Amino acid sequence: MNRRLLLQLGLGAALPLRLWAAAPETPRLLVVFLRGAYDAANLLVPTSSSFYYEARPNIAIAKAAALPLDADWGLAPAVADSLHPLWLKSQAAFVPFAGSKDTSRSHFETQDHIELGQPEQGSRDFRSGFMNRLATVLGAGSRLEAMAFTDQVPLILRGERPVANQALRDVNKPGINAAQAEVIASMYAGTRLHGAVRGGFEVREEVSREMAGDKAAEMEAASRGAIAAKGFALEARRIARLMRERVTLGFIDVGGWDTHVGQGGATGQLANRLGELGRGLALFANEMGPQWNNTAVVVVSEFGRTFRENGNRGTDHGHGSAYWVLGGGVRGGRIAGEQVAVNAATLHQNRDYPVLNEYRAVLGGLFRRMYGLNDAQLAQVFPGASARDLGLV
Numbered sequence: 349m350n351r352r353l354l355l356q357l358g359l360g361a362a363l364p365l366r367l368w369a370a371a372p373e374t375p376r377l378l379v380v381f382l383r384g385a386y387d388a389a390n391l392l393v394p395t396s397s398s399f400y401y402e403a404r405p406n407i408a409i410a411k412a413a414a415l416p417l418d419a420d421w422g423l424a425p426a427v428a429d430s431l432h433p434l435w436l437k438s439q440a441a442f443v444p445f446a447g448s449k450d451t452s453r454s455h456f457e458t459q460d461h462i463e464l465g466q467p468e469q470g471s472r473d474f475r476s477g478f479m480n481r482l483a484t485v486l487g488a489g490s491r492l493e494a495m496a497f498t499d500q501v502p503l504i505l506r507g508e509r510p511v512a513n514q515a516l517r518d519v520n521k522p523g524i525n526a527a528q529a530e531v532i533a534s535m536y537a538g539t540r541l542h543g544a545v546r547g548g549f550e551v552r553e554e555v556s557r558e559m560a561g562d563k564a565a566e567m568e569a570a571s572r573g574a575i576a577a578k579g580f581a582l583e584a585r586r587i588a589r590l591m592r593e594r595v596t597l598g599f600i601d602v603g604g605w606d607t608h609v610g611q612g613g614a615t616g617q618l619a620n621r622l623g624e625l626g627r628g629l630a631l632f633a634n635e636m637g638p639q640w641n642n643t644a645v646v647v648v649s650e651f652g653r654t655f656r657e658n659g660n661r662g663t664d665h666g667h668g669s670a671y672w673v674l675g676g677g678v679r680g681g682r683i684a685g686e687q688v689a690v691n692a693a694t695l696h697q698n699r700d701y702p703v704l705n706e707y708r709a710v711l712g713g714l715f716r717r718m719y720g721l722n723d724a725q726l727a728q729v730f731p732g733a734s735a736r737d738l739g740l741v
Contacts, residue, residue, distance in 0.1 A: 374492065375642055375718045376591050378598040378632070379479065379504070382625075382649040383459060384605035387663050388670035388701065389655060390618055392442050392683075395422040397690035403656040407613045407663075417442075420690075421683055426619040430626030434633065434674055438681035441740055443671040445687060445704040447651055453665040455606070458650040463504035465708055467732035478708075478729055480507030482715065483597050485725045494597035497587055505599055584628035588635035591643070605649065609660040629674060641676035644718060644741060646711070652701050655690075668701030671710065673740045684738040685710065709736035717741045 390407065393414040394400045401408050414422025415432050421442075423432055434440040449468050450461045465478025483494040487509060496505045496513040505511045580602055591598050604621055611618045629647075633640050648671050653663035673680070685705035688694045696702040712726050712735030726735050 373642065374596050375644070376596055376598070376636075376639065377718065378587065378591065378600070378643070378645045380625075380629075380645060380647045381459075381463075381502075381504070381599070381601040382605050382647065383601050383603045384455065384607075384649075385651050385653055385665060385669070386605035386622075386649045387607060387611060387618055387653040388444065388649075388668075389653070390611070390613065391424050391427070391622055392417075392444055392670045393422040393424060394420060394690040396420040399691045400655075404613075405657070406661045407611050407616075407657050409614045413614045418683060420687075424619060424622055425614050426623040427626035430623070430630035431672070431674075434630070435681055439633075439674060439676055439678055441673045441678055441680040441682055441684050443673065443685040443705050443710060443738065443740075444683060445668045445701055446648075446671040446685065446707060446710060447667065447669045447703040447705075448707055449703060450651070451667065453651065453667070455650060455665075460503060462648065462650060462707060463502060465504075465711075465730050465733075474503065474506070476507045477502070477504040478711075479504045479597060479599060480509050480511060481729045483507075483511070484509045485721065485728050486597075486719060492596050493594055495590065495595045495599075497583060497598060497600040502599060502601065505597075580624055580628035581631050584632040585635045588632045592636055592639045607653070608658065608662040608664060611657075611662040633674065633676075636676075644673060644675040644678060644714065646714070647672035647674070648707065654699050655695055655701060656699065666700035667696045668703045671705075671707070673714070675741070677741050679739055679741060684740060705736070705738075706733075708733035710738060713737040714740050 389400065389404075390409055393409045393411075395411045395414050395416070396419060409422070409424060411422065413425050415425060415428055416422050417435065421444075423435065431440055448458060448461050450458045452458060460472070460474070463477050464472055464474065465481070466472055466476070479494065483492060483505075484507065486492050494505055494509065494511045496502055496511060497515065498513055499515045501511050501513045505513075583600065587595075587598060587600060602625060605618075607618050610616065613619070629645060632645070636643055649669050652666040652669035654666045656663075658664055673684075688702070688704065692698070694702065708730040712730050712733055715721055715729065716726060716735050716737065717739075718741055721729070723735075726733075
């Protein structure tokens with residue numbers, strides 16, 4: 349049994365010993381990574397920009413259709429029943445012109461860059477993701493628990509602190525049964541990894557047992573409406589149940605955002621996905637109950653998309669994006685961070701949104717407010733970065 353096989357089993361780069369109940373007052377953080385680079389300009393719509401409508405003759409969202417946020421921005425109608433109510437309650441903020449300085453426009457390169465959270469220059473340590481470093485800084489002497497709701501522990505959560513992972517969409521179809529788990533654990537008897545391996549299987553069994561009882565109710569809910577039947581909506585509710593009681597740092601990724609062809613505008617491919625994601629996040633907020641007031645959800649993507657539509661009525665790989673910050677304690681109802689007028693002259697390389705709000709600075713400022721981290725602690729999470737306080741919480 350080697351380390352590669354352990355990763356294939358979903359036990360991750362670091363194996364957990366056990367999940368503990370988290371203190372109610374401990375802040376909760378959920379990071380949602382939209383893999384594939386979603387088109388921020390058709391979620392956070394620059395309604396005051398005539399250039400937006402010139403650049404997107406087929407896929408722009410009409411100003412009359414967008415939900416007004418302020419004099420310059422509107423929100424996609426696809427999230428009218430999910431994100432917009434949170435905005436009206438000042439529980440949602442958006443940070444446009446956000447992202448990394450990576451200009452490779454490679455999905456994998458930029459995803460790695462963001463998940464690792466390491467300095468722009470120099471070699472990368474692929475064993476150290478920024479959420480694991482955050483967990484390490486916060487976890488000294490506490491029962492803080494980090495968990496990836498994914499098949500394997502992603503880069504963002506790999507590191508020295510043990511992290512559990514569980515792909516909740518497959519929670520009732522475990523890849524390894526109890527007998528197989530016992531055989532694998534026995535192979536490590538008498539070694540220093542024995543406790544970690546057995547603990548990893550215990551976590552998987554515990555989570556599976558807790559979630560199995562929810563399946564019938566979820567299927568019943570699905571029969572009353574399509575929203576509960578959607579994959580992300582189901583996962584969001586399950587994640588909320590875990591984060592309400594025990595998981596304090598959570599991560600999930602959602603794919604399908606690489607819209608090169610037939611992207612659509614107010615309706616269509618992208619709008620459908622935004623609608624599903626938004627409803628899932630609204631379900632998460634509702635399921636968190638009073639703990640929502642102590643929770644922050646950060647939605648990021650590896651980069652944005654070209655501002656001009658392409659010949660296939662889609663968009664290609666870009667640069668700057670827009671981040672979302674949601675939560676009961678979020679200072680929402682506003683567009684945060686540095687901004688510029690949206691026109692041809694302000695585009696990055698005459699094609700993309702620029703990055704004015706670097707992700708490590710933005711997240712560092714958020715973590716300082718959420719957890720009261722000092723400069724030395726922030727330097728451990730984001731080496732070489734300067735936190736920028738946008739007053740998001």
